[in-house]
Amino acid sequence: MKCKEPLEYILDRLQLSVRKNNLKNSKQRELILKVIYENGGHLSPEDIFGIIRQTCDNASLSSIYRILPFLEKEGFVNSIEVDRNGKRYEIASELHHDHMYCLECGKIEEFCNDEIEKLQIEVTDAHHAKLVTHDMLLYVVCENCLNKQNGQSKTKHSR
Amino acid sequence: MKCKEPLEYILDRLQLSVRKNNLKNSKQRELILKVIYENGGHLSPEDIFGIIRQTCDNASLSSIYRILPFLEKEGFVNSIEVDRNGKRYEIASELHHDHMYCLECGKIEEFCNDEIEKLQIEVTDAHHAKLVTHDMLLYVVCENCLNKQNGQSKTKHSR
DNA sequence: ATTGTTGCAAATCTTTTGCAGCCTG
DNA sequence: CAGGCTGCAAAAGATTTGCAACAAT
Numbered sequence: 466m467k468c469k470e471p472l473e474y475i476l477d478r479l480q481l482s483v484r485k486n487n488l489k490n491s492k493q494r495e496l497i498l499k500v501i502y503e504n505g506g507h508l509s510p511e512d513i514f515g516i517i518r519q520t521c522d523n524a525s526l527s528s529i530y531r532i533l534p535f536l537e538k539e540g541f542v543n544s545i546e547v548d549r550n551g552k553r554y555e556i557a558s559e560l561h562h563d564h565m566y567c568l569e570c571g572k573i574e575e576f577c578n579d580e581i582e583k584l585q586i587e588v589t590d591a592h593h594a595k596l597v598t599h600d601m602l603l604y605v606v607c608e609n610c611l612n613k614q615n616g617q618s619k620t621k622h623s624r
Numbered sequence: 625m626k627c628k629e630p631l632e633y634i635l636d637r638l639q640l641s642v643r644k645n646n647l648k649n650s651k652q653r654e655l656i657l658k659v660i661y662e663n664g665g666h667l668s669p670e671d672i673f674g675i676i677r678q679t680c681d682n683a684s685l686s687s688i689y690r691i692l693p694f695l696e697k698e699g700f701v702n703s704i705e706v707d708r709n710g711k712r713y714e715i716a717s718e719l720h721h722d723h724m725y726c727l728e729c730g731k732i733e734e735f736c737n738d739e740i741e742k743l744q745i746e747v748t749d750a751h752h753a754k755l756v757t758h759d760m761l762l763y764v765v766c767e768n769c770l771n772k773q774n775g776q777s778k779t780k781h782s783r
Numbered sequence: 784a785t786t787g788t789t790g791c792a793a794a795t796c797t798t799t800t801g802c803a804g805c806c807t808g
Numbered sequence: 809c810a811g812g813c814t815g816c817a818a819a820a821g822a823t824t825t826g827c828a829a830c831a832a833t
Binding site: 489490491492509510526527530531549550551552 | 825831833
Binding site: 646647648650651652653682683684685686687690691708 | 811812813814815816817822823
């Protein structure tokens with residue numbers, strides 16, 4: 466899911482958020498958001514750290530861990546966790562989407578499905594609860610990996 | 625989701641699984657399954673450890689961590705992860721269900737929804753991928769907590 | 784000046800692993 | 809008696825925290 470909003474706009478919104486929360490401007494906060502924006506993918510804190518280190522010799526992982534939850538709370542980034550190796554972050558895009566994770570090659574694909582979203586609200590309504598947000602992760606074998614498998618054996622079925 | 629299958633049946637199936645995998649019988653494996661069965665809820669490895677310790681003075685957490693993945697792989701238990709405080713396990717029930725987690729009080733409720741399941745398959749089909757399994761977790765404010773909130777202020781809205 | 788921010792090192796917390804002895808088949 | 813199973817202690821890996829120096833308002 467490409468983000469089309471220009472980085473400057475996002476950084477402007479960040480400024481507002483920062484003021485709203487009575488915080489001060491900081492290079493790192495902007496830099497982290499910029500790195501996630503420009504590298505598009507689903508980056509781990511460590512990934513982000515690595516990228517920042519290329520430019521900035523004395524950046525620290527802990528700052529990244531401190532800043533990421535703020536950016537998520539304020540709606541600038543989203544996180545997903547695909548396995549037990551930690552969260553991965555992406556720029557929050559206007560339209561909500563979910564993820565599909567290939568168990569063979571680890572590729573993450575995104576998709577939108579309004580019907581599912583509607584049904585989720587129906588479900589929570591039926592329980593008299595209020596839906597705040599949700600995680601949905603589909604574990605799949607992706608097209609590529611299926612083709613590779615079929616090249617060799619025709620077997621393997623799960624769930 | 626209450627499990628109606630008697631424990632003995634489950635333990636019988638466990639025996640089969642154990643043989644199938646060329647393993648040997650073990651007290652701990654049965655005990656852990658029993659604890660999860662009897663305590664119904666969504667137990668963390670630590671919870672299970674605590675319960676077992678009440679009876680058995682020298683049980684170890686590491687065995688629990690070693691056994692749980694086996695039980696999950698063989699379909700005796702399922703795990704969910706609701707926050708970063710580790711996985712929680714429940715007896716695998718015949719009918720697949722998903723979870724709803726109250727952000728206020730931490731209560732976990734279960735629900736089934738075939739339509740969502742169908743749509744998930746549609747989505748993966750559309751991507752020419754094969755759905756293996758999925759996690760879906762709805763973060764909600766539950767009925768109880770909503771009522772509590774309304775008792776005090778009428779505000780608070782999220783996502 | 785005040786207070787948020789940073790890097791560093793140390794601490795936490797969950798989960799994993801090495802190992803020696805125990806138990807099962 | 810071979811090989812799986814166990815408890816214990818130590819290790820690993822992600823994340824958090826204390827702290828003193830630094831920077832923004």
